[in-house]
Amino acid sequence: MKTLGTIDHPLTHDPRKQAPMTSTHEPTGPTTDLSVIGVEARQNRNRAMQLIPEALARAHMRERLREAEEARPAARIVAARRMQRRAERASMRARRALAVAVMQ
Numbered sequence: 001m002k003t004l005g006t007i008d009h010p011l012t013h014d015p016r017k018q019a020p021m022t023s024t025h026e027p028t029g030p031t032t033d034l035s036v037i038g039v040e041a042r043q044n045r046n047r048a049m050q051l052i053p054e055a056l057a058r059a060h061m062r063e064r065l066r067e068a069e070e071a072r073p074a075a076r077i078v079a080a081r082r083m084q085r086r087a088e089r090a091s092m093r094a095r096r097a098l099a100v101a102v103m104q
Contacts, residue, residue, distance in 0.1 A: 004011060011017075
């Protein structure tokens with residue numbers, strides 16, 4: 001009895017020796033030559049599977065960049081208000097100092 005591999009533990013890791021992926025969505029007929037297309041489909045599948053984490057990381061970074069760009073105007077407003085309060089306090093100190101100097 002021949003033991004077939006599973007998804008987690010394939011019989012072989014060589015894409016040329018793996019069985020081709022079959023899908024119900026792909027048209028099969030006399031014009032489809034699985035001996036030629038099978039190896040390429042397996043290699044494309046393996047390449048696509050290897051690129052999934054990279055694509056996921058890119059999408060994650062795009063999302064973080066979008067969030068940062070949305071937060072940037074809010075941070076500018078907060079900083080501007082903080083500088084305005086600091087300037088108002090400095091102005092009040094200068095007025096008090098001037099009033100004290102005039103009163104003496």
